[in-house]
Amino acid sequence: MNDRTLGICALILAAFMTWAGWDIEAPFAYEPVGPRAFPMLVALIIGLCGLRLAIKGGNPIEGNSLAANSRIALMVLGAAGYAFLFQWLGFIIATALMTVYVGRLFGGGWLKCVAGGVIMGVFFFFLFDRLLDVVLPTGLLGDLL
Known part of the structure; x- marks a missing residue:
């Protein structure tokens, strides 16, 4: 190819x-x-x-090497899990978990992945939901938001 x-x-x-x-x-x-x-x-x-x-x-x-192909397959499974859990967990939690998962999958440290996941989930929720008026699911955090 x-x-x-x-x-x-x-x-x-x-x-x-x-x-x-x-x-x-x-x-x-x-x-x-x-x-x-x-x-x-x-x-x-x-x-x-x-x-x-x-x-x-x-x-x-x-x-690709076998390790790279394995990470790609796990990435596809993670994206499918994100899609299925998105509504129930809500944007912030689902995005934070997906960010941590992808970061760890590609060798990131726990602290950086968790910090990045939480920051991305919260930042993008407020950017899209509050600033741009794109309705996003609040999920488990519905009462807090």
Whole structure:
């Protein structure tokens, strides 16, 4: 596999995301930009990166080591767990746990991972929920927030 192949795959993914996300509409307006903006923005970024790889690519890519592939698989499982627990735990707790999990998975120390997780969870909750009016689940911290 080389850069061009990855770029073409990214372009296909971006096209699929655009197609799938184009008709997203909320039954009521709860965000200033609506629910379509985020998937369209992500599709645009993936598409631009894929286009760059498809045009400028051609470099051979080394295969991942078994340890790297294992971490990637654990990362996918962690992301699935994050998605399932997001509503119940709430944004702050789920994001803090995911940040600690990813940090530890890639060799971070406990103190830095926990501090970073708590800071990220709280900071991004207040940024999105309070400042940008993007409704996020409060979960177990609902009474405190």
